[in-house]
Amino acid sequence: MRILVTGGAGFIGSEYVRMLLQAPGSTGPTDPHLEPSAVTVLDKLTYSGNLQNLAPVRDDPRLRLVRGDICDQALVDEVVAGHDVIVHFAAESHVDRSISGAAPFVTTNVLGTQTLLDAALRHGTHRFVHVSTDEVYGSIDEGSWTETWPLAPNSPYSASKAGSDLLALAYHRTHGMDVVVTRCSNNYGPYQFPEKVIPLFVTNLLDGGTVPLYGDGGNIRDWLHVHDHCRGIAMVQEKGRAGEVYHIGGGTELSNKELTAWLLQACDAGWDRVVPVTDRKGHDRRYSLDISKIRLELGYAPSIDLERGLTQTVQWYRDHRAWWEPLKAGIEPAVAG
């Protein structure tokens, strides 16, 4: 099986590539026939793409790296040829950046996805896995979204992801393409670019600095370890039904204030290190996914509880200053998402 992973040098895509290549059978595909004979990473290496994320598998002869843009039709056509499966992670992914400027989000997330879908259609790719987000549903005060819930995105980021989800599903309905869509909750874990809330807070605290807490800190997110997310994607890649959407969640909801309290404790810091900042425009109050479908159909359950996952993640950032210090030197200090 030849797998093309777009955005494979980013946070989640690189975990997927490491998982596919490192430990077949245990953490990767459950069906040995689905172990990859080749994995191609197509990545533009934007600010959040980093070849260091692939260092553990760099010497694997099955891995090929192509630096390029998913909007580049000629390149995409050439790269897609010969692959059985596309797992599509490449995206502009940070809500705050989409508020400052939406154009790259529409270009990469919508046009880039359409460019890939067209190439997959031309080349008869067997399966297209489109990786998306719970943010496409907007915000929910009580209860949890099921996969049939109407889409009501509130940020330019989530609107562009909703557009790409609908395009992917339309290629299934219109052309009969084998497309599956996953929507997950907030990911955390190693190799996450330090603009997102957990690595931003942890690295600021490890540096002796302060952390910016949006609004009243009452926004609630479900936290999912990146490895559990990738296990769920692998199950969907192998066994998901064409044309279907599958939720992948972590099962632990925390308010930003609760998360902050946890991170302060893990970094031996107090509330004097927290600086309240004006709330994000259009900030969704709560996200919550119902994951019954993937649990019942594919046997998915999160395996890493939040306390263990956060402890390991904080330790990873303690141990990998050489990875994040150069990245932090180049980003704005007050963004958190």
Ligand SMILES: NC(=O)c1ccc[n+]([C@@H]2O[C@H](COP(=O)([O-])OP(=O)(O)OC[C@H]3O[C@@H](n4cnc5c(N)ncnc54)[C@H](O)[C@@H]3O)[C@@H](O)[C@H]2O)c1
């Ligand atoms: N991080 C989360 O909590 C989360 C939650 C839900 C869904 N998602 C989705 O998962 C996917 C991966 O997210 P992530 O957190 O790993 O993001 P990331 O920003 O860490 O990685 C994105 C990768 O895509 C690459 N990329 C960006 N534009 C590209 C282009 N035009 N052509 C080729 N490559 C390009 C970047 O270089 C980077 O390597 C995204 O589709 C995102 O919407 C993420």
